[in-house]
Amino acid sequence: MxxxxxxxxxxxxxxxxxxxxxxxxxGYNDSLHSNEISMAKLIxxxxxxxxxxxxxxxxxxxxxxxxxxxxxxxDLKDVSSLKAVDNAVRKGLRQIKDNPGGIILDFGKxxxxxxxxxxxxxxxxxRGFPSSVDFILIARDTIIxxxxxxx
Numbered sequence: 695m696x697x698x699x700x701x702x703x704x705x706x707x708x709x710x711x712x713x714x715x716x717x718x719x720x721g722y723n724d725s726l727h728s729n730e731i732s733m734a735k736l737i738x739x740x741x742x743x744x745x746x747x748x749x750x751x752x753x754x755x756x757x758x759x760x761x762x763x764x765x766x767x768x769d770l771k772d773v774s775s776l777k778a779v780d781n782a783v784r785k786g787l788r789q790i791k792d793n794p795g796g797i798i799l800d801f802g803k804x805x806x807x808x809x810x811x812x813x814x815x816x817x818x819x820x821r822g823f824p825s826s827v828d829f830i831l832i833a834r835d836t837i838i839x840x841x842x843x844x845x
Contacts (some may be wrong), residue, residue, distance in 0.1 A: 695702070695783070696820065698812050698829070705830075705840045710742030717746045730760045733770050733798060733832075737763060740837055759789045764817035766795025771801050776814045783818045795829030806833050813840060818841045 716734045718724075724731060727747065734745040746762035759767035767790040771782035779799060786797040799811075808831070817827055826844040830837060 695738065696816070696845065698819075698823060698831055698841065700841045701828070702837070702840045703840045705741060705837075709740065711740055713742040714738040714744045717744055719747060719749050721749055722747050723750075727760075729800075730770055730818060736832070736835060736837075737798075743810060745841075757789060759786075763795060764795075766790075766794045768795045768802060770798045773801055774804055779811060779814045780818050783815060783829075785804050787823055788817075790827070793823075794825050794827050798832060799828065800832045801831065801833040801838075803834055806831060806838050808839055813839060815843065824835065840845065 714737075716731065716738065721723055727750075728778070730747055731815065734747060737743070737745055748758050748760060748762060751757055759769040761768040761770070769786040769789045773779045773782050782799065783797060787794075790797065811831060816834050819827070823843070826842060829841045829843070831839045
């Protein structure tokens with residue numbers, strides 16, 4: 695049985711906090727994406743690396759991931775409950791499927807019960823995802839954990 699493993703230390707060990715910049719895709723609308731811009735700043739300040747902010751939809755009007763970070767697709771999802779986590783991950787996986795990096799789950803000011811979130815992620819991913827994917831869990835503007843689900 696596959697499971698999520700905690701790779702927080704790995705992320706922190708290879709991080710370059712404060713190094714990197716935000717790059718906006720042509721036509722990016724700042725006023726519609728303040729959460730994404732704030733999260734890109736948090737990623738750069740905490741983990742480092744350039745973050746490309748992607749437009750909401752591509753030329754075919756298909757919803758795209760929010761970021762390109764380390765040349766992989768990442769999507770940001772605001773969540774407030776385990777049901778919201780399941781739904782957000784289901785949608786996010788579709789958005790990153792072509793070049794999966796991961797999904798950032800932002801719990802805002804909510805408390806996180808890591809074991810419950812981990813189980814929810816594993817349950818969702820067992821229903822099918824063709825590759826490995828990382829999850830960065832954020833609460834109170836801080837990285838709480840990073841999990842990797844490896845196929």
